Amino acid sequence: MRLVEDTWLAKRFGYPVFRIDLDPQKEAAPADNRLDLAPLQKDLRQFRPVFCYVKIGASRVDRVSEFTAIGFRVVETNITFLRKLPLPSGQPSLQDRQFRIEPVILSQHSQVLAVAESCFQYTRFHLDPVIPRRIADEIKREWIQSYLKKERGEVLWIARFGQDLAGFLAFLRQSENRGVVDLIGVAPQYRQRGVARALLQYCFQYCGERSLTVEAGTQAANIPSMHLYEGMGFLAQRSQYILHYHAAVGGADIRCA
Numbered sequence: 001m002r003l004v005e006d007t008w009l010a011k012r013f014g015y016p017v018f019r020i021d022l023d024p025q026k027e028a029a030p031a032d033n034r035l036d037l038a039p040l041q042k043d044l045r046q047f048r049p050v051f052c053y054v055k056i057g058a059s060r061v062d063r064v065s066e067f068t069a070i071g072f073r074v075v076e077t078n079i080t081f082l083r084k085l086p087l088p089s090g091q092p093s094l095q096d097r098q099f100r101i102e103p104v105i106l107s108q109h110s111q112v113l114a115v116a117e118s119c120f121q122y123t124r125f126h127l128d129p130v131i132p133r134r135i136a137d138e139i140k141r142e143w144i145q146s147y148l149k150k151e152r153g154e155v156l157w158i159a160r161f162g163q164d165l166a167g168f169l170a171f172l173r174q175s176e177n178r179g180v181v182d183l184i185g186v187a188p189q190y191r192q193r194g195v196a197r198a199l200l201q202y203c204f205q206y207c208g209e210r211s212l213t214v215e216a217g218t219q220a221a222n223i224p225s226m227h228l229y230e231g232m233g234f235l236a237q238r239s240q241y242i243l244h245y246h247a248a249v250g251g252a253d254i255r256c257a
């Protein structure tokens with residue numbers, strides 16, 4: 001088990017943030033190997049305030065109990081989907097022909113950031129009752145900002161309706177033969193008109209031409225996106241509980257409601 005500083009998230013929160021990396025071999029073993037969490041508690045006590053998170057395989061309820069016993073709380077269950085090759089070929093179709101899909105250009109930057117910072121409600125940051133909505137929204141805005149600054153990702157496609165930006169899909173390359181739908185979002189007023197489906201079709205076309213399988217992750221609570229991925233032929237591959245730990249100045253653990 002390793003405690004790793006998350007400097008990107010720390011910038012958003014304004015205080016130290018850590019990720020716990022669990023040993024994959026121990027996590028795959030039968031559910032009877034306990035972790036010694038005392039050193040972790042000692043390390044975390046050095047920082048106030050502090051935010052720490054860990055991802056635990058959904059079958060390891062025993063592990064979840066160990067972490068909740070020291071103040072961590074489950075905030076989300078994450079599902080990873082995979083769409084294998086061959087990907088559907090042919091021209092992506094839009095239910096509403098007035099939409100266009102294209103890679104983002106400079107003049108659309110502020111619009112795509114505005115959609116990114118306002119369209120999410122089920123991310124682990126939005127679901128965690130301890131995290132202010134302002135910070136959860138800013139995390140998504142900065143995530144897309146990192147695409148615009150070319151610090152992260154491979155392509156950022158946008159869907160537009162005239163001059164209005166309706167949605168986006170941020171795509172990154174995870175390995176030589178795997179791409180990832182890093183983030184997808186559609187502005188509320190343009191939902192359920194086929195925009196996300198069309199964005200995924202563009203992504204499939206791009207990945208098909210490069211022989212890439214496509215991975216996507218979402219939250220079990222996010223029924224619209226679960227339906228979206230199921231409807232586009234993705235199959236669930238992995239599920240993980242996401243746990244958060246918060247401690248405030250003064251030493252008290254911040255308990256989720």
Ligand SMILES: CC(C)(COP(=O)(O)OP(=O)(O)OC[C@H]1O[C@@H](n2cnc3c(N)ncnc32)[C@H](O)[C@@H]1OP(=O)(O)O)[C@@H](O)C(=O)NCCC(=O)NCCS
Nearest residue numbers: 119184185186191192193194195196197218224225227228
């Ligand atoms: C999830 C999201 C991207 C879907 O975008 P959208 O443009 O409305 O989706 P589409 O119109 O292309 O719909 C495609 C499929 O998604 C599913 N879907 C979309 N909205 C849904 C809803 N409110 N409830 C249930 N299923 C829904 C349906 O299966 C739909 O297919 P159908 O029209 O044949 O029934 C959109 O709701 C959104 O931006 N949500 C907030 C951001 C987010 O949660 N992103 C995913 C995080 S990983």
